[in-house]
Amino acid sequence: MTRQEKGLWATVIVLTAGVIFMGSWMLFSGGGSIEGIKQFKGTSPAVASVQDKAITEDEWVGELKKRYGRDVLMTMLNRRAVALEASGRGLDISEAELEAEFERMSRSYGSKERFVAEMESQLGIPEEELRHETVYRLLLEKIATADIEIDQHQIDEYLKLHPDQYRPKKQVDISVIEVATLDEAEQVLDRLEHGENFADLAQEVSIDEYTRDYGGRIGLVEEDDPFQSQALLETATLLEAGDIAGPIRLEDTYGIVYVHDVIEPPTLSEESIREAVRKQLALQQAVSLSELEQQLREKYEAKIFAGVLP
Incomplete structure (x- = not known):
């Protein structure tokens, strides 16, 4: 938001x-x-x-x-x-x-x-x-x-300076289990493969204090979210809903990611984009x-x- x-x-x-x-x-x-x-x-x-x-x-x-x-x-x-x-x-x-x-x-x-x-x-x-x-x-x-009044030239100039602002971005709804070592990450994967619940495991073993109590749930994030690990996002955006992947090397830890959902927003029409820019420029004035x-x-x-x- x-x-x-x-x-x-x-x-x-x-x-x-x-x-x-x-x-x-x-x-x-x-x-x-x-x-x-x-x-x-x-x-x-x-x-x-x-x-x-x-x-x-x-x-x-x-x-x-x-x-x-x-x-x-x-x-x-x-x-x-x-x-x-x-x-x-x-x-x-x-x-x-x-x-x-x-x-x-x-x-x-x-x-x-x-x-x-x-x-x-x-x-x-x-x-x-x-x-x-x-x-x-x-x-x-x-x-x-x-x-x-906002003329077409002003809209063209704005879009030239901000070409990606209205590009729809893929979003992934994810959960993560973060552990300290590669060996622990492999153990988590093994337990998941044997049918253990992801959220229950996250509450038991994850060291991420922000998501652990919520079963590892991060929620919906965009593919280039600057507040998330790029390695985590790169992996998650290649997966489909229901997939689990890892171990993923984070900064000093390892992560296992579970993708709840993948959302591909529709592309906006040229008319809609130009109207949005016109309104934005007008409101600035x-x-x-x-x-x-x-x-x-x-x-x-x-x-x-x-x-x-x-």
Whole structure:
């Protein structure tokens, strides 16, 4: 995942927290009765209790407002200001644009399904919320670059200077068992050939403290990942899913590699590459997206009233 994408997901996490808060607010401020909630004289309904001490709806919502209130309100103001600007400019995000962006974001994960699953399992962001946040970001980027012209010559020059940036790279999903000596590596291979489980062996004998507790699992890496042993990658990229190979001479140790999966990303079309470069160059000239949000809030006179937040 690129640095820019990591920044995006950090933003998404904050916004998702806001969505959770809003859901809670809507559920418990609507005035409807909820079975099992006790009404106390002179207070709001109780939503929970510890022994005989109730936690009231007002206490709960007040705590949520203290923790997330400003973020939620700023998110709502941003969304409305951006929507007004997009409407005024006649801008929108098509389903095709959204799917193309999902394809781009999924590239380093091997598939859209794997990407969506990782976002939900690692960050707790379901696909529907992921789509909403992506549409919003794309719309903000479209507004930011609407008045910036990038000519074909600029795109040609960029591609000449960065010929490999959009070349799809093979990825391998691997696990490794690292041991100190060649003799130990041969013993590991012999045990694997006799049917022992790779992950169990890694936990038992691997000296790699970063992967040992995870059964040797490194995960999905690109063929030229600078943080992995080149000897390890050169071997792994020649294998097929399910293959085990070794011993591989690392720096001062030896490794046995197991390939879970091999992913060959599809080649991008020339049109897609040029559009990606155009957008990248335009964004480099544009104001930052957070600055644009601020400008739009000011343009549409967004404000938070005094006394609303604790």
